[in-house]
Amino acid sequence: MTQLLHTAEQMRRALAAATASSPAEHPVVGYVPTMGALHAGHRSLLEAARSSSDLLISSIFVNPLQFDDDADYRHYPRQLSEDLALLEDTGADLVFAPELEEMYPGYPASPRIRVSAGEMGRKWEGASRPGHFDGVVTVVTKLFSILTPPAPARLQAWFGQKDAEQVAIIRRLTEDLNLPAEIRVLPTVRDENGLALSSRNQRLSAEDYPAALELSAALRSLAERARAGQPLQIDQLRTRLDHAAGVEPDYLVVVDPATLEEIRPEGALLDADGVLRGPALALVAARVGPVRLIDNMEIQPD
Numbered sequence: 001m002t003q004l005l006h007t008a009e010q011m012r013r014a015l016a017a018a019t020a021s022s023p024a025e026h027p028v029v030g031y032v033p034t035m036g037a038l039h040a041g042h043r044s045l046l047e048a049a050r051s052s053s054d055l056l057i058s059s060i061f062v063n064p065l066q067f068d069d070d071a072d073y074r075h076y077p078r079q080l081s082e083d084l085a086l087l088e089d090t091g092a093d094l095v096f097a098p099e100l101e102e103m104y105p106g107y108p109a110s111p112r113i114r115v116s117a118g119e120m121g122r123k124w125e126g127a128s129r130p131g132h133f134d135g136v137v138t139v140v141t142k143l144f145s146i147l148t149p150p151a152p153a154r155l156q157a158w159f160g161q162k163d164a165e166q167v168a169i170i171r172r173l174t175e176d177l178n179l180p181a182e183i184r185v186l187p188t189v190r191d192e193n194g195l196a197l198s199s200r201n202q203r204l205s206a207e208d209y210p211a212a213l214e215l216s217a218a219l220r221s222l223a224e225r226a227r228a229g230q231p232l233q234i235d236q237l238r239t240r241l242d243h244a245a246g247v248e249p250d251y252l253v254v255v256d257p258a259t260l261e262e263i264r265p266e267g268a269l270l271d272a273d274g275v276l277r278g279p280a281l282a283l284v285a286a287r288v289g290p291v292r293l294i295d296n297m298e299i300q301p302d
């Protein structure tokens with residue numbers, strides 16, 4: 001039975017009781033943070049966490065601090081009862097679904113103390129959505145603080161590669177602030193045509209759908225060229241995206257996966273001809289219809 005909890009205090013007590021009664025000597029608490037509107041991408045994280053944990057917990061919280069666009073926040077899909085059915089089905093033990101007031105008392109007054117994602121939080125997605133990654137690291141720090149079980153249990157938190165910049169930043173966050181969570185990452189789940197699953201896809205119309213496929217098509221081209229040792233020709237791919245009907249591209253870049261710094265020609269990773277010499281990460285973002293979509297792919301030579 002999945003237990004639903006709404007306050008930090010209830011959640012801490014439930015977690016302490018569940019880990020104390022676990023037969024494991026050092027219980028592993030697998031944790032999947034989400035904003036709800038769960039789909040097969042979330043399910044893959046929940047299933048992997050289930051099979052490598054003694055206790056499976058998840059959270060559903062649409063975090064206003066990470067939205068720079070009020071309409072995006074208001075229209076973000078909310079479907080708690082369907083989500084709970086999926087969480088029950090994947091064997092979640094505890095689900096934390098706090099109200100806004102529980103996480104940010106006095107909201108919309110801004111919380112006085114926030115965590116900063118620093119320089120990394122101002123690149124790419126962070127440049128286009130100022131404050132987004134500060135909002136992400138603030139809520140993740142709060143959630144880890146509420147959901148860290150008493151020793152000897154330990155927390156393992158699961159994230160999707162779908163949000164590659166978020167993964168890089170959360171890895172740094174846990175390292176730099178000594179947060180007691182082990183980070184696990186799983187590949188992006190896509191539909192049969194290659195579109196990365198996202199809760200925001202619910203808002204794409206039938207006409208928007210082919211336009212949305214252009215993002216993963218651009219990434220696949222980069223991955224194929226990288227594998228074949230051909231020049232990446234990123235400028236041509238950008239032009240193609242610029243001309244694709246229904247797509248308003250923001251960025252298409254190849255970066256260092258750990259630092260998110262752009263990989264430039266004639267550096268160690270990209271030669272003067274634009275041929276990739278080692279593993280890199282391709283990132284893309286664009287507006288399609290009413291939503292902003294992001295996607296990424298790890299690319300490397302054979």
Ligand code: AMP
Nearest residue numbers: 034035036041159160162163188189197
């Ligand atoms: P969200 O509910 O969008 O905040 O996502 C919660 C977690 O699910 C994050 O770690 C996301 O990276 C992950 N996630 C979202 N979409 C996918 C996907 N298509 N494949 C894998 N993981 C995903």
